[in-house]
Amino acid sequence: MADDLTPVRENLFPASHAAIGDWLIFPWHRDRANRIQAHKAHSSQAIAIDVFGTLKMSTDRDRVLDAIAQHVGVAPGGPWSVTLEWTDKDRLLGEPRPTQVDAFAVGSMAALVIECKFTEPGGKCSQTAGSRTGKPQCNGSYTEQVNPSNGVCSRCALAGKGIRYWDYIPKVFTLDPAADHAPCPFAGDAYQWMRNAVLAAAIGENRKLQAAAVAAFADHPNFPTARKAKLGLIDPRHCSSKAAVRPVSYQEIINIARQVGLDQELWNDLSGWITQKIARASSRRLAASSPLD
Structure with a gap:
């Protein structure tokens, strides 16, 4: 209809x-x-x-x-x-x-x-919510971690999927992509x-x-x-x-x-x-x- x-x-x-x-x-x-x-x-x-x-x-x-x-x-x-x-x-x-x-x-x-x-x-990042594995794909911090959904190790679960937010974040924000940030600055x-x-x-x-x-x-x-x-x-x-x-x-x-x-x-x-x-x-x-x- x-x-x-x-x-x-x-x-x-x-x-x-x-x-x-x-x-x-x-x-x-x-x-x-x-x-x-x-x-x-x-x-x-x-x-x-x-x-x-x-x-x-x-x-x-x-x-x-x-x-x-x-x-x-x-x-x-x-x-x-x-x-x-x-x-x-x-x-x-x-x-x-x-x-x-x-x-x-x-x-x-x-x-x-x-x-x-x-x-x-505003909207929130979905990676800290439950996934198909039943576990969050991110622990809420920008630190080295393994995504339980795909096994990829990365500070950011989205970056681990090839999404380029952290390619541009250093150009817009005063944040070092090689440093840990806990909690994630974009929670x-x-x-x-x-x-x-x-x-x-x-x-x-x-x-x-x-x-x-x-x-x-x-x-x-x-x-x-x-x-x-x-x-x-x-x-x-x-x-x-x-x-x-x-x-x-x-x-x-x-x-x-x-x-x-x-x-x-x-x-x-x-x-x-x-x-x-x-x-x-x-x-x-x-x-x-x-x-x-």
Whole structure:
């Protein structure tokens, strides 16, 4: 049975709809039962499409992305393109399943790797969880260890599988790949931010562009990513003087668009939409007995 996309459309800002293209084959986020989740009030994919889908289709796209690029510390310069749910098909990091980011913006001088959060924290590394052998593939530290699943000895179970995160980590973070680190510096949700930071570095190197990893988040005290951003904890520890991940709230992005854009009606309407969506998600989170997904 085909998915009913009507509630998804209703949960997306109207000006973003044209950014989807073919709604039937778009890579919607799904639950374990394979049901699309973008109709939910707290859907991180939906709010990402609201903002970056609208930006993709706006005649203000180049001027707004130039301003965002300057805000996060990379060079402006259009024309800019925006891809929603972008996948690294070049497999620059050697991942069997390449990282998919919520939005990817490319200009003539720079690229932005954009991970979007709403009510949820960042993702964690799967190697410390149980595997098919019933044992974790990593003990939680970056130290020499044997992966019980494949018998490979390595400081990082992912590196032992040929995944190149630690090829780029020394270029982004002040960490020695030949030294032990206990616990792993990328335990918890620092893992997802590290992965986006090294992907940005790999893209910049491959395409000869300045590149930045951006954490786009809904700014509200009830949301974990927003709380970390306010405390300066989004950026993984051990980073160099230049931030590895630049947090920018949706509200900031829209304010930038208001400052430099010409279509003030569009950005004012989007601002109201996002404000209401954040308020609804916050109320739902407070009412829930457990954290939202």
